Amino acid sequence: MKGQITKQELLGQLTFFLSRQFPHIITDINNPTKKSTFDFSLEHLKDYFILENIESPKKLFHFIKAHQNDLIIIKLDIFSKRKNYWDIIQGAVCSSPDSGRLWMVSYLNEKSFTFHGKIILCTNKSEEEIKSDSKFEYFSRDCHFI
Secondary structure, eight states, X not given: OTTOOOHHHHHHTHHHHOBTTBOEEEOSTTSHHHHHHHHHHHTTOOSEEEEOOOSXXXXXXXXXXXXXXXXEEEOSOGGGSOHHHHHHHHHHHXXXXXXXXXXXXXXXXXXXXXXXXXXXXXXXXXXXXXHTOGGGHHHHHHOEEO
């Protein structure tokens, strides 16, 4: 299709498209072409923090809180985790469609906060798998898929 950007081109121009209101989900991250393009894109991003492994939702919450104004890349496949992990990430990526107001990041009795940084989520799932699962409806609504 003429005039439309491909997913590979978008991935290559990731630095241009990132914003708090435009979080990204990179699907099928184990695809060799997509993984190498993403790794190449990382070389052009500045000042980011990668989360590849986390032991608990509480530690995920505190990691996001510690980097609430930064670019966070979550290589941990959040879509394969329990609901309380998704709830934390939803607070960091979602906003109200009518007002654009950012959601709060919260976890149990911890003090909630607003995430103002940028976020990239990596998953082994396909875009169709995420969009067809009702439990991920807010991710489908508010995130851009690559």
